[in-house]
Amino acid sequence: MNRGTAGSRWDGPALGFEQSPVASFWNRVGAFLYEHGESVYNFQGLRAYKEKFSPVWEPHYLAYPGGLQLPRIMADVSALVAGGYGRIFRK
Numbered sequence: 709m710n711r712g713t714a715g716s717r718w719d720g721p722a723l724g725f726e727q728s729p730v731a732s733f734w735n736r737v738g739a740f741l742y743e744h745g746e747s748v749y750n751f752q753g754l755r756a757y758k759e760k761f762s763p764v765w766e767p768h769y770l771a772y773p774g775g776l777q778l779p780r781i782m783a784d785v786s787a788l789v790a791g792g793y794g795r796i797f798r799k
Contacts, residue, residue, distance in 0.1 A: 734778055 742751050772781050787793045
């Protein structure tokens with residue numbers, strides 16, 4: 709992934725989201741949430757905070773059967789990482 713400089717604005721392309729009319733639906737959803745989802749989660753603030761530690765950003769991929777199964781799969785992955793469905797949104 710691309711690395712920014714101090715003070716740079718992280719937008720969709722820097723995060724691996726393709727900004728194209730032919731981009732997949734979920735790719736466009738991800739780019740939209742990153743740019744307009746600040747009321748739900750502070751994606752840009754988190755990214756700026758983590759950038760202070762000079763991380764090496766590596767892409768990770770998830771294969772899924774397609775269609776509308778992605779939200780369920782992402783919820784399952786989030787529950788796995790958080791330690792259960794009840795802990796996904798708890799602080």
